[in-house]
Amino acid sequence: MRTVLVTGGLGFIGSNFILHWVKNHPQDRVINYDLLTYAGNPTNVSSVHNLPQYRYVLGDIADSPLLEKVMLEEMVDTVVHFAAESHVDRSIKDPSVFVRTNVLGTQYLLEAAMKCGINRFIHISTDEVYGSLGREGFFTELSPISPNSPYSASKAGSDLMARAYYETYGLPVIITRCSNNYGPHQYPEKMIPKIITNALQNQPIPVYGDGQNVRDWLHVVDHCSAIERVIDSGQPGQVYNIGGNNECTNLQVVSEILRYLGKPDSLIQFVADRLGHDRRYAIDASKIRDELGWIPKYSFHEGMAQTVDWYVEHVEWWRRLIVDVPKRSNGEGDGGEKNK
Structure with a gap:
């Protein structure tokens, strides 16, 4: 039995992940940690709200004392980090909000996870950190980071911070980068x-x-199944691209x-x-296919x-x-x- 802390679990991908995880892992506990900003919606998870293995915590990922309290009290062993400001147009109007949430918030979460001895930290990122492609080729996990918007720059910063906590402190971090979800x-x-x-x-x-x-368009259910595979079989310190081949x-x-x-x-x-x-964005998802056996449906x-x-x-x-x-x-x- 695992206890999974999901940040941003009232949003689009996070809520779909919670529904997917509860359905496929009914023995596990799920802690939904979400600040309930404009894009969060409690009705997204209404079908699991009253289940004994589910708990919602209203909280900011920049609130270190609350993060540590929740992780220790709930005996969290796995963190799946979705929480982020994600709208490109909004980032162009006010980059500072994106830096605070996506970079600083991720650092606070990583620090809390390290202090609390988390066994697995899945950092959910985006193909936008790679920048723009020409007409040919695909982004691989070895493609250079070259973000072009304040949003993608803030996500790239959070990716690098996650990598640093693995390389410096040994926190078992895995980074996933997905294409556009729907x-x-x-x-x-x-x-x-x-x-x-x-x-x-x-x-x-x-x-x-x-x-x-x-x-490249990726159905959110396919994305959730890929994250599930990464949690079960992914290797710490690795990056996995997740694409829909669309x-x-x-x-x-x-x-x-x-x-x-x-x-x-x-x-x-x-x-x-x-x-x-x-x-243009286009994902080469051959690594997660060949190493973990995942393909979109x-x-x-x-x-x-x-x-x-x-x-x-x-x-x-x-x-x-x-x-x-x-x-x-x-x-x-x-x-x-x-x-x-």
């Missing part, structure tokens, strides 16, 4: 839910630049969703490009249909949240974590 419970400011919700309301769908920026331009994603919903292309509205907008078409259906069926869920969404953001940039 699926149920994603906050409406992100690209795919924004496309879906705008289309359902017959509102213009903003597309940055020429719409030819390329991303490269699409932003314009292709918009068109796919509009076709599925029976909405016209006239809803597409091209807007001025984002500052520092990376042209969702094709893009299957996963997208399931995701669109979820938003169609949960209109009240996203309508309550949508008032906070920046009007012109197309929401791109949801790698690890990204995680709200």
Whole structure:
């Protein structure tokens, strides 16, 4: 039996991970540590809220005394660190919040984990730390770190801090870097839910630049299963890339969703490009496939249909949240974590 501390467990990927873990590891205890910021939603984990093996703690990852208290009292042995500020547009407007949460917050969490003798620390990161690719090639775990936005720079900083705690102190840290996630419970400011919700309301769908920026899309359930495999079999000190093998331009994603919903292309509205907008991301996930035996199960078409259906069926869920969404953001940039 394990006790798993999940930071950011009320957000998009964190909540999906908790549901996945409780379903597949009912003997384990799960502590959900989340500050409940704008992108967190308690209803995401309502189905496990009353289970005896689940506990929610309202807390900031920069609160060292509370972190240590929770880890010691609950006898935590595994930390899965999702908590992060993750929206690129917001990072461009105010980088300081991202530095505080993603870099300093991660350092506080690493320090608490070291003091409390944590056996496994999984640091969830993003392919955006690698920067931008040309038309050919893929990011591997050996690709240089070259972030281009305040968000990705803050995630790169947290990655390097996690690596330092492994190399310097021997904390058993494993870093995962995922491609863009999509699926149920994603906050409406992100690209795919924004496309879906705008289309359902017959509102213009903003597309940055020429719409030819390329991303690799990973269904959140596939991401959760990959993290599960890393927890069980990953090697401390290693980095594992997690990708969905679903490269699409932003314009292709918009068109796919509009076709599925029976909405016209006239809803597409091209807007001025984002500052520092990376042209292409693509993940080489052969390491996690060859060493840990993980492969994604969702094709893009299957996963997208399931995701669109979820938003169609949960209109009240996203309508309550949508008032906070920046009007012109197309929401791109949801790698690890990204995680709200």
